[in-house]
Amino acid sequence: MPAGRPGPAAQSARRPPPVLPLLLLCVLGAPRAGSGAHTAVISPQDPTLLIGSSLQATCSVHGDPTGATAEGLYWTLNGRRLAPELSRVLNTSTLALVLANLNGSRQQSGDNLVCHARDGSILAGSCLYVGLPPEKPFNISCWSKNMKDLTCRWTPGAHGETFLHTNYSLKYKLRWYGQDNTCEEYHTVGPHSCHIPKDLALFTPYEIWVEATNRLGSARSDVLTLDILDVVTTDPPPDVHVSRVGGLEDQLSVRWVSPPALKDFLFQAKYQIRYRVEDSVDWKVVDDVSNQTSCRLAGLKPGTVYFVQVRCNPFGIYGSKKAGIWSEWSHPTAASTPRSERPGPGGGACEPRGGEPSSGPVRRELKQFLGWLKKHAYCSNLSFRLYDQWRAWMQKSHKTRNQDEGILPSGRRGTARGPAR
Amino acid sequence: MSRREGSLDPQADSSVSLLPHLEAKIRQTHSLAHLLTKYAEQLLQEYVQHQGDPFGLPGFSPPRLPVAGLSAPAPSHAGLPLPERLRLDAAALAALPPLLDAVRRRQAELNPRAPRLLRHLEDAARQARALGAAVETVLAALGAAARGPRPEPPAAAAVAATAAGVFPAKVLGLRVCGLYREWVSRTEGDLGQLVSGGPA
Numbered sequence: 001m002p003a004g005r006p007g008p009a010a011q012s013a014r015r016p017p018p019v020l021p022l023l024l025l026c027v028l029g030a031p032r033a034g035s036g037a038h039t040a041v042i043s044p045q046d047p048t049l050l051i052g053s054s055l056q057a058t059c060s061v062h063g064d065p066t067g068a069t070a071e072g073l074y075w076t077l078n079g080r081r082l083a084p085e086l087s088r089v090l091n092t093s094t095l096a097l098v099l100a101n102l103n104g105s106r107q108q109s110g111d112n113l114v115c116h117a118r119d120g121s122i123l124a125g126s127c128l129y130v131g132l133p134p135e136k137p138f139n140i141s142c143w144s145k146n147m148k149d150l151t152c153r154w155t156p157g158a159h160g161e162t163f164l165h166t167n168y169s170l171k172y173k174l175r176w177y178g179q180d181n182t183c184e185e186y187h188t189v190g191p192h193s194c195h196i197p198k199d200l201a202l203f204t205p206y207e208i209w210v211e212a213t214n215r216l217g218s219a220r221s222d223v224l225t226l227d228i229l230d231v232v233t234t235d236p237p238p239d240v241h242v243s244r245v246g247g248l249e250d251q252l253s254v255r256w257v258s259p260p261a262l263k264d265f266l267f268q269a270k271y272q273i274r275y276r277v278e279d280s281v282d283w284k285v286v287d288d289v290s291n292q293t294s295c296r297l298a299g300l301k302p303g304t305v306y307f308v309q310v311r312c313n314p315f316g317i318y319g320s321k322k323a324g325i326w327s328e329w330s331h332p333t334a335a336s337t338p339r340s341e342r343p344g345p346g347g348g349a350c351e352p353r354g355g356e357p358s359s360g361p362v363r364r365e366l367k368q369f370l371g372w373l374k375k376h377a378y379c380s381n382l383s384f385r386l387y388d389q390w391r392a393w394m395q396k397s398h399k400t401r402n403q404d405e406g407i408l409p410s411g412r413r414g415t416a417r418g419p420a421r
Numbered sequence: 422m423s424r425r426e427g428s429l430d431p432q433a434d435s436s437v438s439l440l441p442h443l444e445a446k447i448r449q450t451h452s453l454a455h456l457l458t459k460y461a462e463q464l465l466q467e468y469v470q471h472q473g474d475p476f477g478l479p480g481f482s483p484p485r486l487p488v489a490g491l492s493a494p495a496p497s498h499a500g501l502p503l504p505e506r507l508r509l510d511a512a513a514l515a516a517l518p519p520l521l522d523a524v525r526r527r528q529a530e531l532n533p534r535a536p537r538l539l540r541h542l543e544d545a546a547r548q549a550r551a552l553g554a555a556v557e558t559v560l561a562a563l564g565a566a567a568r569g570p571r572p573e574p575p576a577a578a579a580v581a582a583t584a585a586g587v588f589p590a591k592v593l594g595l596r597v598c599g600l601y602r603e604w605v606s607r608t609e610g611d612l613g614q615l616v617s618g619g620p621a
Contacts (some may be wrong), residue, residue, distance in 0.1 A: 045586040079481075107473040109531040110587050114475065122483050125588030165533055383591030 009194060011101065040073075040115050040123035048129040048215040059115035061093045061126060070095040072118030078111050094344070102130045104163030117356050131210045133217030137192075137210040138307045143231045143325045146261040147317070150200055150228065153193040154210045157219060170194040174420075175205040191368070203318070230322035234259040235292075237310045238328075239273065242335035249302035249340035255294040256310050259327070270313040272326065272411035273297070278305035302340030307332040352359070398415040428609055441589035445561050450555040451616050457499045457548050461602035464541050470596045471532045472591045491516040494607045503614060504565040510608040514553030517601055521546040524594040531587065545601055546607055556608060559615075 040061045049055060059073060073095040075082040082097065090096045105111050106150020110127030117123050142152040152170055170183035183194035200206075206228070210221040237256040243252040256268055271289040276282055277295060290297050300306060307333050317322030341397070469476040479577065485493075491513060498506060525542035532538060560566045 046588075076475065079478050088431070107471070108534060109472055109591065110590060112473055112591070113474060114588070125592070127587035127591070 015046055030105075040116055042113065042124045042126040046125065046127050046129070046163075048131075049102055050129055050134055050216065051104050053130075054098065055102060057097045057099075057113065058090065058124065059095045059097070060273065061123065069093065072120075073123070074116050076112075076114045076116060078106055081152070102128070104132070104161070105130045108165045128217055129164055129218060131214065132161075134162055134166045134212035134214055134219045136219045137168065137212050140208060140210060140221060142208060142224070142226060143233050144200070144228045145232075146234050146259075147202060147228055147232055148200075149191060149198065150196040150206075150231075152196075152208060152276060153189060154221065156192055157212065162214055164214040166212055166407065167211070168192060169211045170208065171211060172196065172206050172208045174201060175207050200228055219412050227320070229289040229317050229320045231325060232262075232314055232317050232320075233325035234262050234312055234314045234327050236330035237312050238330070240308065240310050240333045242308045242328045242333045245296060245340060247338055249338040250298060250300045250307060252297045252300060252308070252335055252337060253294065254308055254310065255295060255298060256330070258293055259312055259314070262314050265317055267315075268316040270324070271295075271317060272311050274306060274314075274329070275306050275308045275330065277301070278307060300337050302337050305334055305336045309333070339342075437489040437504070443559075446471075446555075446562065447559055447612065447615050450552070450559055451609065453552055453555060454605055454612055457605045458602070458609050459546065459550055461545065461598070463554050463604050465595075465598045465602055466543055467538050467541060468528075468594060469526070469536050469539050472595070476591065476595065482593065486589075486593055486596050487594060488520060490602065491520065492604050493600060498607065499522065502612060504563075506559070506611045507560055507608075507615075509564070510604065510611055511553050511556040511560065513600075513604040514549045514556065517553075517597075517604065518546040520597045521549065521601065524597050526577040528592060531590070543596075549601060549605070552605065552608060556612070559612075 021269045040059050043058050047324040069092055070089045075097050087095055087097050088262045100114050110129050113126045114122055134280055137154045137156055139155040142150055146149050165316055171180050173180050183196050188195040205225050208224045239257040241255045245253050269291055273286040273295055274283040309329040311329045312327045313324040475481045479542055525539055528541055
């Protein structure tokens with residue numbers, strides 16, 4: 001038997017139907033004036049039942065006594081005729097039906113159980129709601145955009161499918177005081193989510209939970225306690241620019257602006273950069289970019305278009321010790337590395353995580369050497385920046401020398417472009 | 422516009438400067454009716470899908486429940502004079518919106534996870550209202566508007582209702598969607614006759 005608080009008795013577990021704002025001059029079950037025809041009533045009307053349970057129903061005909069008879073009546077369920085052995089005539093005007101081991105309802109509006117006359121005409125109908133009570137929702141996660149709102153998401157109970165419409169309600173309250181509030185904007189980021197747009201307090205914990213209710217019962221999630229400041233996210237960094245680094249064919253410079261919505265608050269932003277080659281789906285991630293608004297990508301392929309994105313994690317707002325929540329990625333920005341006559345070296349500031357063939361041993365060893373120098377020698381000005389400047393200078397003088405000597409990119413000699421000797 | 426009362430032959434007096442405007446209005450209203458006929462057919466298909474079988478099955482023939490304030494176009498409708506037909510069309514279109522709203526409210530309980538159906542029911546009520554108003558404008562321009570105040574459609578709160586089960590509610594909604602389709606189609610046909618300059 002499924003978990004969850006038991007609901008009302010299954011067969012009578014339906015709310016009274018709301019009043020339709022129409023005058024029904026004739027409904028199924030009421031005799032038609034002067035027609036001589038007969039109609040019927042099915043009992044029970046619109047029952048709610050557990051999966052696997054049984055239903056006993058009756059179709060009672062009334063109307064023209066000489067014509068009203070249970071003989072010849074038959075049942076259909078969702079348009080399919082039910083086997084005669086499931087029915088039996090109780091009396092001249094009543095046909096009974098027993099359905100055992102019911103399956104879950106086929107549609108949320110209820111399974112259509114219909115009583116037919118011998119000629120196939122519809123005498124009466126009743127809608128069956130067969131399902132399960134809800135299970136406890138779990139895995140609630142919440143985040144606040146710039147401390148202004150709160151969005152929460154959850155997972156429905158373990159099995160999810162109850163075969164009945166199940167209503168989920170996100171509730172919240174301040175931990176030590178205040179009344180229960182109900183979230184009102186649902187399905188903002190998926191089917192099981194809700195958005196609280198305003199009137200949220202900071203520096204004081206909230207208790208948040210989800211209540212699931214359907215015709216067969218209800219269930220409540222565990223309570224999540226959080227402070228808005230511990231679940232802050234923000235907008236992606238705006239104004240992301242990617243540009244070449246002089247003539248360096250294996251590097252690109254990425255610059256961005258810190259998210260303006262949080263600029264007035266003390267926080268230590270973390271940033272992540274990801275980039276990929278134009279015709280690839282594999283992103284490489286640079287995630288050691290702390291509290292800076294620029295980074296240089298190195299070890300790139302020359303003459304290649306790269307797409308770059310940046311995101312921000314505003315952790316530490318007002319002293320929060322929690323990890324913070326990453327923003328969405330910024331819109332992709334593209335730039336191309338200069339074409340090269342020889343493959344570029346690998347590695348550099350804001351190096352990608354592994355895999356890049358040109359972040360090779362030369363650059364790695366140089367990095368280690370520079371680190372050692374800083375500790376043991378008075379060379380505080382040494383940096384990769386200086387090294388890159390030197391490389392740019394080297395390439396320039398290499399090109400100039402090749403031109404003077406008429407050396408083609410492949411290394412073969414060709415016609416000199418300089419003045420004739 | 423003809424000075425003969427109730428005449429609907431816009432081409433009878435071509436010296437009237439408003440005639441091209443009126444003809445344009447008639448064509449526009451006819452086009453609207455044509456479009457809504459298609460939408461009404463789609464609405465009916467969408468409605469039956471969400472009620473479950475046997476609603477969508479061929480041969481499904483539930484009792485045609487009478488609905489307060491609105492009946493289907495009578496077989497004699499086609500034989501009536503065109504002004505009278507258009508007045509009946511306008512009256513039916515005015516009666517449809519509260520009925521469609523009622524169906525939408527009930528479907529919001531029965532099919533809460535069918536937002537498209539609910540939106541289309543809401544749209545249908547609005548479209549019926551718009552088409553009805555357009556037909557009345559045409560009638561007024563032709564001097565053939567209904568005399569006296571039109572009886573108000575049954576107000577939602579003022580009408581006593583039999584507490585209906587879910588199955589009858591589904592059947593009733595089907596009936597209302599069917600009536601909507603029949604009346605917009607009927608309106609399209611009647612306006613079409615006006616566009617082609619048929620006899621009044």
